[in-house]
Amino acid sequence: MLDNEMNKNEVQVAVRPMAMLGGVSAGISSLPMEGSSSMSAMPHCPKGGIIVKVAYAGVCYSEGHIRKGHFRPALPGPEVAGKVYDVCNTIPNCNIMPGDNVIVFPGEDVSEHYQEFISVEDAENVLQVPNSIPLEVASMLAGSALSAYNAVLKAKPHVEKLQSVKSCVNVLIVGAGSLGLWTLRLANYLIGNENSNIRLFVADNSIDKLITAQEHDCHDIIHWCEEDHEQYIIERTLDACRGGVDIVVDYISSPRTMMRSLRVLNREGLILVGGDAMTEVSINLNTLAAKQQSIVGIPRGTVGQVAELVEAIADKKIEPPYYTVHNMDDAKDVFDELFNCRLTGRAILRFNHSNTTLTSDVTDNC
Amino acid sequence: MSGGVKVANPQLNRAFSEDAGREVAKRQRPKLKRSLSANVRLSFEEKRRKIENIVRPFILSDDDYHKIMDKMLDNFNKGLGKETHPKARVKMFQTYKGDFLALDLGGTNFRVLLVSLDGKELFDHIAECIFKFMKDHNLIDKVLPLGFTFSFPCRQAGLDKAILTSWTKGFKCEGVEGNDIVQLLHEAIERRGDIKVNCMAVINDTVGALMSCAHSDNLCAIGLILGTGTNACYIERLENVGLWDGDWDEPQQVIINTEWGAFGDDGALNFIMTEYDQKVDKRSINPGKQVYEKMISGMYMGEIVRLVLVKLVKHGLLFGGRGSEELKQMGRFYTKYVSEIESDVDDHFKNTKQVFEELEIPNHTEEDCRIVQHVCCLISTRAAYLASAGIACLLNKMGRPDVAVAVDGSLYRFHPHFHDLMMERIQQLVNPGITFRLMLSHDGSGKGAALVAAVAHRVAEEKQNKQQELANGMHNLAVDTY
Numbered sequence: 001m002l003d004n005e006m007n008k009n010e011v012q013v014a015v016r017p018m019a020m021l022g023g024v025s026a027g028i029s030s031l032p033m034e035g036s037s038s039m040s041a042m043p044h045c046p047k048g049g050i051i052v053k054v055a056y057a058g059v060c061y062s063e064g065h066i067r068k069g070h071f072r073p074a075l076p077g078p079e080v081a082g083k084v085y086d087v088c089n090t091i092p093n094c095n096i097m098p099g100d101n102v103i104v105f106p107g108e109d110v111s112e113h114y115q116e117f118i119s120v121e122d123a124e125n126v127l128q129v130p131n132s133i134p135l136e137v138a139s140m141l142a143g144s145a146l147s148a149y150n151a152v153l154k155a156k157p158h159v160e161k162l163q164s165v166k167s168c169v170n171v172l173i174v175g176a177g178s179l180g181l182w183t184l185r186l187a188n189y190l191i192g193n194e195n196s197n198i199r200l201f202v203a204d205n206s207i208d209k210l211i212t213a214q215e216h217d218c219h220d221i222i223h224w225c226e227e228d229h230e231q232y233i234i235e236r237t238l239d240a241c242r243g244g245v246d247i248v249v250d251y252i253s254s255p256r257t258m259m260r261s262l263r264v265l266n267r268e269g270l271i272l273v274g275g276d277a278m279t280e281v282s283i284n285l286n287t288l289a290a291k292q293q294s295i296v297g298i299p300r301g302t303v304g305q306v307a308e309l310v311e312a313i314a315d316k317k318i319e320p321p322y323y324t325v326h327n328m329d330d331a332k333d334v335f336d337e338l339f340n341c342r343l344t345g346r347a348i349l350r351f352n353h354s355n356t357t358l359t360s361d362v363t364d365n366c
Numbered sequence: 367m368s369g370g371v372k373v374a375n376p377q378l379n380r381a382f383s384e385d386a387g388r389e390v391a392k393r394q395r396p397k398l399k400r401s402l403s404a405n406v407r408l409s410f411e412e413k414r415r416k417i418e419n420i421v422r423p424f425i426l427s428d429d430d431y432h433k434i435m436d437k438m439l440d441n442f443n444k445g446l447g448k449e450t451h452p453k454a455r456v457k458m459f460q461t462y463k464g465d466f467l468a469l470d471l472g473g474t475n476f477r478v479l480l481v482s483l484d485g486k487e488l489f490d491h492i493a494e495c496i497f498k499f500m501k502d503h504n505l506i507d508k509v510l511p512l513g514f515t516f517s518f519p520c521r522q523a524g525l526d527k528a529i530l531t532s533w534t535k536g537f538k539c540e541g542v543e544g545n546d547i548v549q550l551l552h553e554a555i556e557r558r559g560d561i562k563v564n565c566m567a568v569i570n571d572t573v574g575a576l577m578s579c580a581h582s583d584n585l586c587a588i589g590l591i592l593g594t595g596t597n598a599c600y601i602e603r604l605e606n607v608g609l610w611d612g613d614w615d616e617p618q619q620v621i622i623n624t625e626w627g628a629f630g631d632d633g634a635l636n637f638i639m640t641e642y643d644q645k646v647d648k649r650s651i652n653p654g655k656q657v658y659e660k661m662i663s664g665m666y667m668g669e670i671v672r673l674v675l676v677k678l679v680k681h682g683l684l685f686g687g688r689g690s691e692e693l694k695q696m697g698r699f700y701t702k703y704v705s706e707i708e709s710d711v712d713d714h715f716k717n718t719k720q721v722f723e724e725l726e727i728p729n730h731t732e733e734d735c736r737i738v739q740h741v742c743c744l745i746s747t748r749a750a751y752l753a754s755a756g757i758a759c760l761l762n763k764m765g766r767p768d769v770a771v772a773v774d775g776s777l778y779r780f781h782p783h784f785h786d787l788m789m790e791r792i793q794q795l796v797n798p799g800i801t802f803r804l805m806l807s808h809d810g811s812g813k814g815a816a817l818v819a820a821v822a823h824r825v826a827e828e829k830q831n832k833q834q835e836l837a838n839g840m841h842n843l844a845v846d847t848y
Binding site for chain 1: 697700701702705706720723776779780
């Protein structure tokens, strides 16, 4: 079907390009199991774009977000994996086919978020996932895994510089959620654990999350209990990270975590910050200058990097961290449990496909 | 958020009278009266009056404090007396002095991890911590003498035998009360089979504080803890210890662990208890117990403040009558907020505003900051004065002309005014002719991520050098991990 004819079909019904038999057929495109409600929610396939039917979505939230009374994270959110539903046929050299397992790279051009279908305008933002990777694992790759990847990449040169002059380099990860756990996995992979002089520490308010983190190859866990005096928390941290902290990866970036980080940070230390802060933070720049420390934002990451992650996971070079999978119907309970820290690691929601799931549930990947 | 800086705040030049609270409010009043119409000013006065009425119960008179001191002395003597000891609320346990490496259980760093375990799990965990420490320091093959700083009320039958009488400070592990904690730990270590730990001794954290200060000031005769809980120990003459059945060699004295937190359990403090104290007690894990402690220590101070703030909000006197869900949660107003809010010294109220943000208070004014600071002030001041009454009572009882008081605990270390308040108050209450000083004990239980305060390599060397001094006892080699 030609491009201009595609444009004419601005109705909800999408046409399967592979099924072109000389004309549009509404019959072919009304797929089984789609109720009328989802039919009305179906976006049209953008020119040059792809429609993905969401299979799994990771529940992502920031620390401040979750404390609000009505915790309703945006769904599907930034961690999405699913199957291709429709592909615009004008995409050159496109080997993506309907039915392929894919990840959606979240970006500004992911227009028209519908409950189950995502319309992606730029086909470049859809990555194929080999069958060897469970789709639920894939869902995390363009989200928390990608951020963690960028944090570790940014930290790497600094770590290597320090390694050559220090007997021990201490890296502190603030936040033991999915971001923190992925950081542990990726740090162990990229900064190497043949060098035992790099020590990874994880700090969090939740003991349950810390216990989960302990199973991901960190040197020690540090309880940043919000009830405790700041000075105790700092002493506790310095006690664990003997010699002070050289690099902090702070995904929470609240006034308190930043203050603690700066108090434990060594000269020439580096703080990498995520972008989820809910409030402004004030920092004394004089101290920063005096101690030659730096604060750097963690970059968003690129599609290319997601592809690298996909490859590394497929080659079994990295094992995904702990996560849990839940049915969409249980979403409310899941939010509740996340709020109370009864769930650790990423909680992934499975969208209601009563028929095929290619892989069985993996609820414990440790 | 400064830590541990005790600065005498010139604004807090308190008059020790019933008008103390009014003094504070008077200082703040001129600022409240800024450029406002007469009508509004009137309701300001009314508002202030209503607030004062709500918080007045926290301001106690000199007579009150003297009465408390008398009652405390009475309780101390009951605890020491042979016949009266069994029914006494303030137990005045005898302690033993010894030479050992210390493992610290009961400080802030330990509590949070272990509230949900049972006794066996608790001691298995402690044994594991010891193992980890010994492994980290290459001490696995050594047979170490280990001492146990156990900061809960214990009846000590010997240097290495201590029976927990009851948990305090929010702890609740089944199967430990009534048992010898040294034995429980020994059993856990044997279950592991991979470490050898020997010559155990148990001391209380107050004794630890006293001993570590005695190193530098040999006139140290009182150890005081002002942290999650409160307790004090002091040096008593043997002739006053009714239950003493040990030897009468010189020096004829023993360290008494007062366990003074239990003062008031028989109702002795009912005459000063506020409705907020009663609420806190009722909702605690050990209602009716540790009454004195609950009015002083860090475990409860934040909650008392919170209850007052909630009442003020309810009456429309704070935050325009609108608080937040966070503020309504029990335990949500952390005691550290009290220190942080009182550390604000100017009108920017930086710390106070940050606390309001964290509590998600939607609308707050500068006046609200002032009111909250005032409430924190009154409650922390009362705590400091109550503790002062206890110390003054001990100083008077001992009658020594020159005494150093070793103090440890988060409340003392981090609250900006606690030290100064106590110095002033004790001076007022103590008998003439007695000189005293408060010293921060660096033996703090705040250190130690590994949850084991243990002996570093250098102390093992020191120990060799100090073998001559062992005969004199009184050495606590409790050292932190660096």
